[in-house]
Amino acid sequence: MSFDYITSILGPMLEGAQMTVLLFIIAIIASIPLGFLLTLAVKSDIKPLSLLAEGYIYVMRGTPLLLQLLFICFGLPMIPGIGEYLVLDRFVAACLGFVLNYAAYFAEIFRGGLLAIDKGQYEASKVLGLNKWQTTTRIILPQMFRVALPAVANESVTLVKDTALLYAVAVPELLHFAQTAVNRDFTIVPFFVAGLIYLMMTLVLTLFFKGIERKFKFE
Amino acid sequence: MAIIEVSNLKKSFGQLDVLKQITFNVNKNDVVAVIGPSGSGKSTMLRSLVHLEEINGGSITVSGEPLVKEGVYSKPQEVKRITSKMGMVFQHFNLFPHLTVKENLELPPRLVKKESPEDIQKRSSELLGKIGLADRASAYPANLSGGQKQRVAIARALMMNPEILLFDEPTSALDPELTGEVLEVMKALAEEQMTMIVVTHEMGFAREVANKVMFMDNGEIIESGHPSELFTNPKNERTKAFLTRSLK
Numbered sequence: 001m002s003f004d005y006i007t008s009i010l011g012p013m014l015e016g017a018q019m020t021v022l023l024f025i026i027a028i029i030a031s032i033p034l035g036f037l038l039t040l041a042v043k044s045d046i047k048p049l050s051l052l053a054e055g056y057i058y059v060m061r062g063t064p065l066l067l068q069l070l071f072i073c074f075g076l077p078m079i080p081g082i083g084e085y086l087v088l089d090r091f092v093a094a095c096l097g098f099v100l101n102y103a104a105y106f107a108e109i110f111r112g113g114l115l116a117i118d119k120g121q122y123e124a125s126k127v128l129g130l131n132k133w134q135t136t137t138r139i140i141l142p143q144m145f146r147v148a149l150p151a152v153a154n155e156s157v158t159l160v161k162d163t164a165l166l167y168a169v170a171v172p173e174l175l176h177f178a179q180t181a182v183n184r185d186f187t188i189v190p191f192f193v194a195g196l197i198y199l200m201m202t203l204v205l206t207l208f209f210k211g212i213e214r215k216f217k218f219e
Numbered sequence: 220m221a222i223i224e225v226s227n228l229k230k231s232f233g234q235l236d237v238l239k240q241i242t243f244n245v246n247k248n249d250v251v252a253v254i255g256p257s258g259s260g261k262s263t264m265l266r267s268l269v270h271l272e273e274i275n276g277g278s279i280t281v282s283g284e285p286l287v288k289e290g291v292y293s294k295p296q297e298v299k300r301i302t303s304k305m306g307m308v309f310q311h312f313n314l315f316p317h318l319t320v321k322e323n324l325e326l327p328p329r330l331v332k333k334e335s336p337e338d339i340q341k342r343s344s345e346l347l348g349k350i351g352l353a354d355r356a357s358a359y360p361a362n363l364s365g366g367q368k369q370r371v372a373i374a375r376a377l378m379m380n381p382e383i384l385l386f387d388e389p390t391s392a393l394d395p396e397l398t399g400e401v402l403e404v405m406k407a408l409a410e411e412q413m414t415m416i417v418v419t420h421e422m423g424f425a426r427e428v429a430n431k432v433m434f435m436d437n438g439e440i441i442e443s444g445h446p447s448e449l450f451t452n453p454k455n456e457r458t459k460a461f462l463t464r465s466l467k
Contacts, residue, residue, distance in 0.1 A: 124313035127269050128327040128379060129303045138326065142317045218317050218359045 009181045016177040020163045027098040035106025060104035069097040073169045090171045113148035153209035222247045229276035237263045239438040248412045252425035255435035261418040269302045306376030310388040312368040314360040321356040346374040366397035386417040434458045
């Protein structure tokens with residue numbers, strides 16, 4: 001297998017990888033804060049709000065991401081009456097699906113982080129005179145994020161790989177170009193190239209999170 | 220003059236009466252040791268004073284101001300102001316693990332007190348010197364020994380300039396060889412006339428440092444008095460039995 005062949009397919013595949021990276025960035029930037037808000041909603045004293053958030057998390061985690069993507073891309077436009085206003089650009093629809101789905105996972109991760117915090121932290125804050133807001137923002141959340149960090153890193157790696165689901169809604173991304181090249185040239189080399197590109201992306205991500213974990217080791 | 224007055228304090232968890240009509244006074248500069256078997260209500264009593272437990276009846280007055288009067292709490296702001304006269308040291312230290320020793324000391328007064336940062340810093344270095352940890356100011360709690368953690372926790376409580384310091388079994392979570400350094404700091408505070416209530420299993424400390432000992436059992440104060448009296452000549456059978464067990 002010639003080096004020339006690999007360079008010839010690398011161009012379009014890296015172009016596809018750009019789409020992958022773009023989706024990843026949009027999904028992570030939007031779903032982490034949204035997930036955090038969901039955690040707050042679940043923990044809220046307002047019962048309907050917490051029930052709604054719990055229901056949302058249940059549905060989003062309990063059904064396949066692929067189903068959700070297909071529903072947003074192809075299902076929404078079929079709803080009688082309003083469907084015609086819900087025809088979204090495929091990529092936009094995919095972003096929406098990823099953000100809504102991953103927010104539910106991040107919400108559970110952050111909730112787990114909160115559970116890990118000893119009640120003594122709340123008691124010490126109270127006795128020292130900190131109010132609820134100060135306790136939450138200065139004492140609890142920094143610890144929650146620290147506890148949640150390994151799980152967030154893990155989820156982010158999963159997100160990189162899940163971007164391959166774009167293939168199913170016909171958005172041209174890395175895997176799409178690999179598959180096209182495999183069919184056209186009758187060789188499996190493009191699959192290996194795609195695998196290497198995914199590995200490189202997850203490697204960068206893993207190193208990035210390792211760095212953050214080291215920085216916030218509190219030792 | 221009584222700085223803390225507690226009368227008929229009642230507290231129950233569901234059906235279980237943890238505190239039954241507790242009444243006692245603490246005078247300014249007193250060092251009160253609270254002793255008794257596990258589950259006797261010592262910690263709950265202490266926690267009630269700083270409103271970590273909500274009581275079901277009775278009154279608590281701190282320097283003449285009512286925290287609770289006959290089971291009715293003062294307004295939340297008042298409760299906050301009155302409890303801020305007391306500092307608390309916990310069995311498990313409860314230091315903030317994401318902050319350095321210095322930050323543990325300085326963050327609460329910075330958030331709560333209207334003081335200049337210079338004053339706060341000055342006090343934190345003084346206190347760190349006093350507890351012998353000036354060189355660990357930038358360490359995180361994870362890198363301290365249990366004894367060091369508890370000394371930092373005491374300094375953190377002192378940063379708020381409390382009138383009264385409460386200790387909830389401050390040495391119970393420590394290895395035996397580390398209790399000494401914590402008791403030394405507490406002893407030094409007692410010598411400086413700090414008003415202290417100490418829930419403890421350290422009979423030696425109660426005997427040497429306290430000027431008043433309260434023996435609690437089953438949610439009641441069974442007996443209280445000067446340690447020389449209570450330890451050598453206990454009046455109540457339950458006190459006798461407890462002391463025989465603990466001093467063995």
